[in-house]
Amino acid sequence: MLKSMYSGVSGMRGFQTKLDVIGNNIANVNTVGFKGSRVMFKDIMSQTTAGVTAPGDTNGGVNAKQIGLGVSVGSIDTLHLAGSPMTTNNPTDLRINGDGFFLVRLSEDQEVPYLTRAGDFHVDAARNLVTSDGLFVLDNGGGNITLGDDVVSFTIGQDGTINQTMADGTIQAGAQLGIGKVVNPSGLEKIGGNLYRMTANANPDGALDPVTANSTENGTGAIIAGQLEMSNVDLTSEFTEMIVAQRGFQANSRIITTSDEVLQEVVNLKR
Numbered sequence: 001m002l003k004s005m006y007s008g009v010s011g012m013r014g015f016q017t018k019l020d021v022i023g024n025n026i027a028n029v030n031t032v033g034f035k036g037s038r039v040m041f042k043d044i045m046s047q048t049t050a051g052v053t054a055p056g057d058t059n060g061g062v063n064a065k066q067i068g069l070g071v072s073v074g075s076i077d078t079l080h081l082a083g084s085p086m087t088t089n090n091p092t093d094l095r096i097n098g099d100g101f102f103l104v105r106l107s108e109d110q111e112v113p114y115l116t117r118a119g120d121f122h123v124d125a126a127r128n129l130v131t132s133d134g135l136f137v138l139d140n141g142g143g144n145i146t147l148g149d150d151v152v153s154f155t156i157g158q159d160g161t162i163n164q165t166m167a168d169g170t171i172q173a174g175a176q177l178g179i180g181k182v183v184n185p186s187g188l189e190k191i192g193g194n195l196y197r198m199t200a201n202a203n204p205d206g207a208l209d210p211v212t213a214n215s216t217e218n219g220t221g222a223i224i225a226g227q228l229e230m231s232n233v234d235l236t237s238e239f240t241e242m243i244v245a246q247r248g249f250q251a252n253s254r255i256i257t258t259s260d261e262v263l264q265e266v267v268n269l270k271r
Contacts, residue, residue, distance in 0.1 A: 002259045002262060002263065003047070003067060003069060004255055004258075004259045005255070005256055005259035005260070005263075006069065006070060007068065007069060007070040007071075007252075007255065008070075008252045008253065008254075008255030008256040008259065009070070009252075009256065010044065010069075010070030010071050010072060011070065011071050011248065011249075011251075011252030011255070012249055012252045012253060012256070014039075014041055014071050014072065014073055015245045015246075015248045015249040015252065016249065017039055017073050017076075018039040018241070018245045018248075019242065019245050019246070019249070021037050021038065021039050021076060022238055022241055022242050022245060024037070025037060025233045025238050026233065026235065026238050028231055028233060029231050029233045029235060029238075030230070030231060031118075031194065031231050032118045032119075032120055032194065032228050032229065032230060032231070033083070033116060033117035033118030033119070033194050033228075033229050033230075033231075034083070034118075034194065034231040034232070034233065035078050035079060035080050035081070035083075035117070035231075035232055036078075036079050036231070036232055036233040036234075036238075037076055037077060037078050037079065038076070038077050038079060038241075039073060039075075039076055040073075040074045040075045040076075040077060041071050041072070041073060041074055042071070042072055042073075042074035043068055043070070043071055043072075044068070044069045044070045044071060044072050045069060046066040046067060046068045046069060047066065047067045047069060048064055048065065048066050049065045049066070049067060050062075050064060050065040051064055052064045077186055078185070078186050078188070078190070079186075079232065080185040080186060081232045082098075082229070082232065083117075083229045083230045083231055083232040084229075084230045084232075085097075085224070085227045085228070085229060085230070086227060086228045086229075086230050087226060087227050088226060088227065088228055089226045090226060091154070091155060091156065091225055091226060092120075092121045092122055092123065092129070092156075092225075093119060093120055093121070093225070093226060093227060093228050094119030094121060094156065094177075094223050094224065094225055094227075094228075095119055095223070095224045095227040095228055095229045096117065096119070096179070096213065096220075096221045096222075096223060096224075096229070097221045097222045097223075097224050098220060098221015098222065099181065099219055099220055099221050100179040100180060100181055100211075100213060100218075100220040100221055101115035101116060101117060101179065101180040101182065101185075101196065102115070102116050102117070102118075102119060102137065102177070102178075102179070102180070103115060103137070103138040103142075103178045103179070103180050103208075103210055104116055104131055104135040104136060104137055104138065104195070105135060105136055105138060106135055106136075107136075108144070112197075112198050112206070112208055113138055113142075113180070113208065114135070114191070114195040114196065114197060115180045115182070115188065115195070115196040115197075115198065115208075116131070116194050116195050116196065117194070117229055118131070118194035118228075118229075119228060119229065120132055120228060121137055123147065126146070127146055127147040127148075127149070127151075128144055128145065128146050128147075129144075129145040129146075129147070133193055135195075137177065138177075138178045138210060139175040139176055139177060139178050139210070140160070140175075140176045140177065140178040140179070140210045140211065140212050141178070141210065142178065142210050143175075145162070145175045145177070146175075147162075147164065147174070148164065148166075148174075150166050150167045150168075151164045151165065151166060151167075151174075152165055152166065152167055153165045154174070155225065156177070156223060156225045157223070157225075158213065158214045158222040158223055158224070159176065159212055159213050159214040159215070159222070159223070160176045160177030160178070160179065160212060160213040160214070160223050161173055161174070161175075161176045161177075162174040162175055162176070162177070176212060177213060177223060178210030178211070178212075179210065179211050179212060179213045179218070179220045179223075180208055180210065180211075181211055181218055181219060181220055182198075182202050182203055182208075183202065183203050183204070184201060184202050184203075185202065187199050187201035187202035188202045
């Protein structure tokens with residue numbers, strides 16, 4: 001069987017994966033805090049039909065003869081580049097201007113919190129600061145953030161401190177939002193709902209300790225209230241890559257068609 005047919009099949013599979021990733025990026029072009037992905041290809045092991053000959057006193061060197069066997073997906077990388085800010089003037093809409101992630105969890109029994117860059121938070125009926133899905137937002141001590149009954153209004157500073165205006169008109173410093181610092185953000189696992197799960201390749205041993213925002217020591221960015229971080233998907237780049245993927249898919253399909261025609265000619269040699 002012709003090797004070119006299997007090379008074409010591998011190319012079609014690779015470009016199909018690339019189209020799947022591009023489609024997901026475009027679908028999330030308006031998702032708050034979304035980080036786009038890209039597909040990187042690598043060639044499959046080549047078949048060596050003739051080895052290398054080293055140069056000698058009477059002859060020159062001869063290069064190896066190798067036939068490639070196709071392509072495979074080398075990696076699907078999540079690009080943690082900053083998205084554009086969108087001003088909402090909502091005091092519970094937060095954006096991290098730099099590195100770091102907000103920390104959220106489903107319940108107090110969850111040991112390792114989830115991470116997110118989507119800061120569209122709300123205050124629920126129990127006065128907890130939560131996400132749109134009801135996950136608790138954590139402070140720098142790893143606890144839930146709850147406003148007191150006598151708090152009439154509040155603002156959030158760049159370091160995540162919640163400045164509370166009390167019923168008697170005084171201002172008190174409340175809890176401070178916790179930030180997760182990740183060594184390798186691309187190593188985080190997407191689990192849907194704008195959430196990431198910690199893995200052993202994101203931080204050493206998968207550890208995650210809350211730190212404070214706007215800290216040069218921790219390397220975390222400032223928290224900007226009244227703004228949201230939009231998706232970092234660039235439609236111009238995505239549509240360009242879509243054209244490349246489409247043409248690559250078509251070209252590999254032609255390789256399969258041509259290989260099939262060659263096989264047909266071989267079959268017709270015996271009439």
